[in-house]
Amino acid sequence: MRDLLTAAAGHAASYMESLNDRPVRAELDPSAIGDAFDWSLPEHPIDAGLVLDELVEQAEPGIAALGSPRYFGFVIGGALPAALAADWMTSTWDQNAGLAAITPSLAAIEELTGAWLLDLLGLPRTASFAFVTGCQMAHVTALAAARQRVLADEGWDVGRDGLIGAPAIRVLVGEERHVTVDRALRLLGLGSSALRPVAVDERGAMRPAALAEELLRHRGPTIVCAQAGNVNTGAVDPLDAICRLSHRAGAWVHVDGAFGMWAAASPSHRELLRGCADADSWATDAHKWLNVPYDCGLAFVADREAHMRAMSVTASYLEQGGPVRDPLDWTPEFSRRARAVPVYAALRSLGRSGVAELVDRLCACAERFAARLAEHEGIEVAAQGLNQVLVHADDDEATDAMVAEVQRDGTAWMSATTWGGRRCMRISVSNWQTTYVDVDRSVEAIARALRCSVGSTL
Numbered sequence: 001m002r003d004l005l006t007a008a009a010g011h012a013a014s015y016m017e018s019l020n021d022r023p024v025r026a027e028l029d030p031s032a033i034g035d036a037f038d039w040s041l042p043e044h045p046i047d048a049g050l051v052l053d054e055l056v057e058q059a060e061p062g063i064a065a066l067g068s069p070r071y072f073g074f075v076i077g078g079a080l081p082a083a084l085a086a087d088w089m090t091s092t093w094d095q096n097a098g099l100a101a102i103t104p105s106l107a108a109i110e111e112l113t114g115a116w117l118l119d120l121l122g123l124p125r126t127a128s129f130a131f132v133t134g135c136q137m138a139h140v141t142a143l144a145a146a147r148q149r150v151l152a153d154e155g156w157d158v159g160r161d162g163l164i165g166a167p168a169i170r171v172l173v174g175e176e177r178h179v180t181v182d183r184a185l186r187l188l189g190l191g192s193s194a195l196r197p198v199a200v201d202e203r204g205a206m207r208p209a210a211l212a213e214e215l216l217r218h219r220g221p222t223i224v225c226a227q228a229g230n231v232n233t234g235a236v237d238p239l240d241a242i243c244r245l246s247h248r249a250g251a252w253v254h255v256d257g258a259f260g261m262w263a264a265a266s267p268s269h270r271e272l273l274r275g276c277a278d279a280d281s282w283a284t285d286a287h288k289w290l291n292v293p294y295d296c297g298l299a300f301v302a303d304r305e306a307h308m309r310a311m312s313v314t315a316s317y318l319e320q321g322g323p324v325r326d327p328l329d330w331t332p333e334f335s336r337r338a339r340a341v342p343v344y345a346a347l348r349s350l351g352r353s354g355v356a357e358l359v360d361r362l363c364a365c366a367e368r369f370a371a372r373l374a375e376h377e378g379i380e381v382a383a384q385g386l387n388q389v390l391v392h393a394d395d396d397e398a399t400d401a402m403v404a405e406v407q408r409d410g411t412a413w414m415s416a417t418t419w420g421g422r423r424c425m426r427i428s429v430s431n432w433q434t435t436y437v438d439v440d441r442s443v444e445a446i447a448r449a450l451r452c453s454v455g456s457t458l
């Protein structure tokens with residue numbers, strides 16, 4: 001066992017050390033990499049050391065360096081050293097972290113980490129929390145609590161009677177909400193016809209006046225889904241106005257703050273989230289801006305009882321109901337990974353000041369991207385907010401060619417998107433290692449790509 005784990009540690013260290021220098025893109029595409037593997041199911045055992053060495057060798061050409069300081073695709077984040085090491089221990093201990101009595105240390109770590117998160121993100125200390133697989137399931141968890149509460153207020157117990165025959169719930173969502181909100185609602189029995197899109201401004205933030213109008217149109221159970229951090233522009237909805245208007249109308253406010261909610265951990269960016277703590281539930285990720293390994297999402301609910309009612313289960317064979325809460329009563333998962341452990345390690349290694357520095361530095365890097373790219377002829381900045389930047393070339397074709405060439409070049413990796421009817425290069429800064437040096441190298445790569453793609457289309 002020791003030799004095998006030492007070998008795994010060696011492979012891992014080599015990979016981490018390669019991150020700053022290797023091409024960011026994967027060498028082979030999905031169809032080509034399949035050929036690297038032996039598709040026949042082995043008939044007989046193979047030595048574990050050999051399995052490991054072959055796995056690393058065969059997978060290598062299809063591994064994109066998502067943990068690179070110059071990976072700017074989507075909102076990915078990397079793995080802080082303490083979080084990665086703690087994640088190894090989480091796998092090693094292999095605890096089924098659903099019941100406190102069975103896994104005492106992990107339940108305790110989850111309790112204290114949940115309390116740290118409420119503090120760090122400026123949420124009510126009395127809110128409940130859940131460590132789930134990602135922001136997608138954090139939405140499911142929090143919106144299940146919302147559904148529970150808004151129907152209970154109408155005298156309907158959805159846990160007992162389900163949705164058939166229940167008062168109709170209306171869900172007000174910004175036109176620029178993330179797709180995972182729709183899917184969470186769909187899983188909860190609230191299909192697209194229950195959704196009312198609310199108009200947004202040019203940065204994608206919900207317009208309070210449009211929300212106020214929509215709130216007037218209907219009586220009855222209402223959930224409002226606001227957003228802190230648009231995936232394209234980084235825009236944050238005006239949360240204080242949204243909470244005020246919604247609560248006046250008796251609606252529940254849920255905030256999708258997958259990455260944007262981390263601005264609350266920085267004294268210099270916190271103001272953007274004014275009013276956030278007044279919401280009723282929140283969903284965010286630890287695997288994005290906090291840089292813990294996948295998968296780790298976080299749900300918080302102000303109404304603990306609604307959360308508990310929506311999620312708890314009991315069975316005679318479980319050991320439940322001790323003095324420490326049982327994690328499985330708060331999550332849709334039953335058997336579950338102790339995913340609070342890497343979060344604990346990340347927060348302990350960074351401290352409050354380290355998280356604030358991480359937020360501030362990545363925002364500053366995004367600002368530097370925008371400022372430096374704006375100086376380039378043929379590049380225009382379409383939007384910049386928090387850790388997000390959108391730029392485009394003179395036309396859509398040139399923009400797409402520029403993005404493709406940057407990806408091919410391998411110095412950095414950015415994706416393309418459509419914003420305001422235009423193709424844009426989308427730059428998302430979310431890796432703990434990224435500095436101005438990476439920004440400047442990437443700006444040069446973008447300039448090279450633009451020259452190259454303009455050259456090829458002439």
Ligand SMILES: *Cc1c(COP(=O)(O)O)cnc(C)c1O
Binds near residue numbers: 075257
């Ligand atoms: C990434 C993201 C999600 C989904 O989060 P997962 O962790 O991928 O499930 C939801 N909303 C926003 C704004 C996001 O950026």
